[in-house]
Amino acid sequence: MITLRGLTKRYGEKTVVDGLTCVVAPGSVTGFLGPNGSGKSTTMRMTVGLDRPTAGSVLVNGKPYAELKHPLREVGALLEAKALHPGRSAGRHLLAMARSNGIPASRVEEVLATVGLTDVAGKRAGQFSLGMGQRLGIAGALLGDPGVLMFDEPVNGLDPDGVRWVRQLMRSLAAEGRTVFVSSHLMSEMQLTADHLVVIGKGKLLADAPVDEFIAGNSLSSVSVLVPTPVERDTLARHLLTRGAAVEPGEAGELVVTGADVGAVGDLAHELGVRLHGLGERTASLEQAYMELTASSVEYGVTA
């Protein structure tokens, strides 16, 4: 469990993380979303004690990270895959890591096998591709068999197989009852992986909710109508407005209607004798919900 209480980080005038309060619970994958520069990485760095909070606190299993006796046995974190000496072999890197926390050396073999790097254990880490480096970082996170796992953009640089593997790994780690906290700016990725979302923008908490609730609460479903003739398009739009719907022009003869369901729009077009080339419901994706939320992050308070 990770507990953030009013967590704040300022660099001079700039506030990077602004009073974050939330709890990342065990047994589920919690997605940590925000645009680039929104403070995700800084939050994770503060969680493992690399950066010191300006105010507030972040606790892991109820304690500040630096007070954990064997931190790697409680928290596994992949923050930057390349935070290692390029001249040291992958195996030696993990062995040094294991020794620092009294983890048996046999775990090194095990995690190398888990991430599929057994064959290159003796290779210098500097020669690894981005994807291999990412796997090595994941191996390090798993080394101490920790109950809390944090991954900062774990699928960066992975091929499609690797992406699917990471997704399954995170799901299975959560299924084992661990706390899994994953940052990403890829909404589609989170939609497939996360159970719960923590969304931040400009360092502020925008949402802290289960994925379904987040999508339902943050997006208006809309209807897309394709009307080829401009005159008829105007007629339809005018009538929709008088019935209380909102209409926005879309691409190439499209109208995007909110506040009326697809049946009502179709019936109205039929009544007016407007010829349609398309009529459909737009399902809100996490991507849209996220874009809507972060686009004007200042106006939005904490939802959920």
Add this chain to the structure above:
Amino acid sequence: MTTTQVRAGGGLTGAVASEWTKFWSVRSTWWSLAGGVLLMLLYSGVSGLSQRFGDTEPPQGPHDIVVNGSIYLTEFCVIAVATLFVTSEYASGSIRSTLQWVPVRSTVALAKAAVLVPVLFAYGVLVALLGMATAAVLMPGEALTTTFGDGFAATAGMGAFFALLGVLCAGIGFALRSAAGTIVVTMVLLLPLPMLLSAYVAPEIMNYFPAFAGLNGMVPAGETNPLLGGVSPYSPWVGVLICLVWAAAGLFLGASVLKRRDA
């Protein structure tokens, strides 16, 4: 899941074990240490031969030769190995891994020192013995010989000097975080600064800087040191003690900076 069984390790012991593995698993360590041995062999070999074929004034024994060799040459390899042990972590970003493994920062600094001290002490002893043996083999029979006292002072003194010089570099490395900066500051502390201060402020002052204190630590009390020809104002143990104070001050400075800054 979080393991419930109690296992030892971690803390300072774990940090030292981890640093030990890191120290020996990069090539720069091996290159620097091997380079220092080669330079000493070269220096003591050439000096031994010049005793045989040239006329060196004053005549030097094997213990004098290795003392000079350590100050002229091998100490720079010691500086390299100790500096890179710390600054390569900043160059590669691996310091952020290190601090995740060992979040108590003073422990990280102490662990680095705890690896450097025994390794560099043993290294100094080894280099002194190899150098003296090389010089002795190549010198003529009637040349100055090394008594046990001379040999012991050169050997133990070199071990102590290298060990404490290494800790000083590590401390400066944590404070400056760059290899170039650390090496420049260390070199200035070793030679130009004490020499300038001695020339313009007080002649005795240089004996309280690390290189000259280390040199005095390698020469038995009352004997002239082979490099500068003077007699140390204090006993060899005091020389080692002065190096110890420098090393402790350097490490304290480095650990304070490490503690205060975000990684």
